[in-house]
Each structure stands twice: as structure tokens, then as C-alpha cells.
Amino acid sequence: MAILSGRNGRVGFDSTPSGSPSEAQQIQALNAWTAQFATEFEDVSAFGNTNRVYVPGLRDGSGTIGGFWDSADRTLWNASLATSPGKLVLVPNISDTTPASGSPHDAPSFTGLAYIDFSIDCSLAAPKVSANWRAAGNFALEN
Amino acid sequence: MLGSDPTLLSHMTNGVYWAGEAPEGSTKFVEVSLADSDDVWVFQRRAYEDALYLVKAVMLSSAGPKATITAAEARIDALLDGQRLGIGSPLGVDGYTFMDMARERRLRQTERDDLDLSIKWWHRGGYYRVQMATA
Numbered sequence: 210m211a212i213l214s215g216r217n218g219r220v221g222f223d224s225t226p227s228g229s230p231s232e233a234q235q236i237q238a239l240n241a242w243t244a245q246f247a248t249e250f251e252d253v254s255a256f257g258n259t260n261r262v263y264v265p266g267l268r269d270g271s272g273t274i275g276g277f278w279d280s281a282d283r284t285l286w287n288a289s290l291a292t293s294p295g296k297l298v299l300v301p302n303i304s305d306t307t308p309a310s311g312s313p314h315d316a317p318s319f320t321g322l323a324y325i326d327f328s329i330d331c332s333l334a335a336p337k338v339s340a341n342w343r344a345a346g347n348f349a350l351e352n
Numbered sequence: 353m354l355g356s357d358p359t360l361l362s363h364m365t366n367g368v369y370w371a372g373e374a375p376e377g378s379t380k381f382v383e384v385s386l387a388d389s390d391d392v393w394v395f396q397r398r399a400y401e402d403a404l405y406l407v408k409a410v411m412l413s414s415a416g417p418k419a420t421i422t423a424a425e426a427r428i429d430a431l432l433d434g435q436r437l438g439i440g441s442p443l444g445v446d447g448y449t450f451m452d453m454a455r456e457r458r459l460r461q462t463e464r465d466d467l468d469l470s471i472k473w474w475h476r477g478g479y480y481r482v483q484m485a486t487a
Contacts, residue, residue, distance in 0.1 A: 218395045240394040276394055303396065335392075335400065335451065335483070 211305060218242065219300040219316075220274055222288050226296030226322060233298040236284045238338075239276030242299050244319050245269055246348070270321065270344025272299070278329055278336035285340055289327035294345030297323035314352045321348030354382055354407070357431060363424040364409050371406075379415035382428065383408055387479060400451055400485040407432065408459050408477025418474065425476035429455060432480050451483035 220242050221233030250263040274285070288295055299319040306316050322345040330337045354360060355368035366378040371385035388404040409424035433455045455478045465471035 216393060216395070220395070238394050238399060240399070277399060 213302040213305050215301060217302045217304045219298070219303045221298035221300070221318075222284055222325070223296040223298070224288065224291055226294070233296055234284060236274075236276075237282040238279035239274060241275040242272065244272035244299055270323075270348045272342055274325070274340040274342060276338055278331070278338050285325065285338060286327050288325040289340065291324070294322040294324050297321060297325070297342055317350060317352045319348060320351050322346035354384070354428065354431060357427070360424060360427045360431065363420050363427065364411070374410075379412040380420070380424075381410055382424065382477075383410050398486050400483055401448075403482050403484075404456065405480050405482060406459065406477065407480055408475050411474045411476075413472035413474060421474045421476045425478075428477055448484040448486060451485050453480060453482045455480050 220236045220239050222236055223233040246268045248268045249266040251266060252261060253264050254261045297320070300316050301318075303316045306314060323342045324345050325340050325342045328339045330339070360382065361367065364380045364382045366374060366381035368382040368384065371383050374381045374383060383406075385406045386403060387406045390402040392399050392402055407428055409421050409428065411421040411424070432453060435453055458478045459475060461475040463473040463475065
């Protein structure tokens with residue numbers, strides 16, 4: 210079991226999704242990401258049940274990305290303009306490559322096709338960027 | 353930058369020093385201290401350093417008129433508030449990209465001697481926030 214810090218997280222995006230997750234271009238100056246894979250449930254309670262009964266539907270695939278505006282990296286802005294989805298790679302810890310036992314591997318990542326939007330908040334402090342992403346295909350936990 | 357400004361040095365003739373390093377016997381000097389510091393991170397690296405410096409002119413009341421330290425305070429503000437420090441320039445910092453430097457609040461304080469109330473030290477200056485991004 211490895212509980213690691215989120216400080217070494219990473220968000221990568223590949224506008225031409227053909228390579229492996231490790232090939233996705235890292236988006237600079239980010240410090241937060243979230244992912245929600247909540248499952249919708251249908252209430253199928255019937256006469257005679259002693260508690261509510263549900264059946265699962267599909268999982269959601271959405272989340273947020275946040276950080277600072279870095280004028281040298283337009284990846285997030287360009288991703289928001291794309292008319293076709295790119296490969297989004299969300300890594301909790303990029304250094305998580307050596308398990309307690311077993312062979313080294315790329316860091317675990319939540320990967321899939323996604324659309325991204327873009328927002329920026331420019332106040333007297335360092336400008337902050339934020340984005341929402343929505344799955345455009347199946348997401349998987351890789352590695 | 354402060355220590356090489358002739359206008360400031362004409363007012364604070366003893367020079368510019370880090371806190372506690374002014375020579376004994378100094379009566380008109382500028383003191384700089386680090387009041388607070390915060391490192392702001394992004395994934396995998398420090399994004400920028402956010403430091404709050406206290407920069408103040410310190411003057412013994414018997415060393416000259418109050419107008420001297422008032423002028424020094426104004427000169428400090430003119431030199432620091434809103435100034436830009438470019439990499440590679442004499443005012444820049446190697447390895448960093450300048451973000452911002454501005455005064456957050458003023459300092460105006462008079463310190464009296466406990467035994468002789470006629471002995472007064474004037475402190476005039478401000479807290480200046482300096483933000484520098486790692487290059």
C-alpha cells in the first residue's frame with residue numbers, strides 16, 4: 210500500500226490521442242485536479258422491501274483542473290478550443306512508479322478522452338486558471 | 353538597490369542594513385527584515401516565492417529634523433513600490449522571474465527610551481511584498 214503526497218501530481222493532455230498516457234504533454238503551473246466518477250442509481254424499490262433498493266446505471270466522468278496562469282503554456286486554452294476530444298491524463302503522483310513488490314511501472318493515472326473548458330480569474334494576486342472536463346469516451350485507471 | 357541610491361543615502365547617512373546589523377552608534381539608517389515568507393507550489397515544483405519585507409528608515413530624534421526621515425520614507429517607497437526587477441539587470445535575481453513588488457501597508461512608529469523620554473527613535477517605512485517566480 211502506498212499513500213503518497215499529491216504534490217507530485219500531474220495533468221497531461223494530448224490533443225491527438227494516439228500515444229500512451231506517459232506521452233501526454235504536461236500542462237504547466239497546475240496545482241489541483243478532481244475527478245468524479247459517481248454512479249447514478251435507479252430506485253427499484255418494490256412492495257415487500259424493508260429498505261430502498263437500487264440498481265446502478267452508468268458512472269459519470271467529469272472533474273476540474275486548477276492552477277496558475279502561465280503565459281508560456283497555452284495547452285489548457287488550446288484544449289478548450291478543440292472541436293474533437295483529446296486524451297486527458299490525471300496523475301495523483303508521478304513518482305509512484307515502484308511498488309512495494311513487483312516490477313516498476315508508469316505512475317497510475319486516470320486516462321480517457323475528454324473535452325475541456327477554460328476560465329481565468331485575474332485579481333491582484335497571481336492569475337488563476339480553472340477548467341472543467343467532461344469525458345468524451347471511456348475512462349480507465351491505468352497502471 | 354536601496355544601499356546604492358544617493359538620494360536615500362543623503363537622508364539616511366549610515367546606510368542600509370539587514371535587521372540588527374547596523375553598526376553601533378548609527379543614528380540614521382535603513383533597516384530591512386523578512387517579516388513573512390510563503391512558498392507557493394504547483395505540481396512537482398515551487399511556483400513562486402512570496403516574501404513580505406519590512407523596510408524602514410530609523411532615525412534618532414536628536415540626529416536631525418523629522419523632515420529627514422519623512423523624506424527617507426518617501427524615497428524608499430519611490431524606489432520599491434510598483435518597481436519591476438528584470439532578470440539579468442542589476443536589480444534582477446538570477447534564477448527567478450519577477451512577478452510583483454508593492455507596499456502592503458505603512459509603518460509609522462515612535463520608540464521612546466524607558467529612562468529618558470526625550471530620547472526618541474523614529475521608524476518610518478512600510479511592508480513590501482515581493483513575489484518572484486522560479487524561472
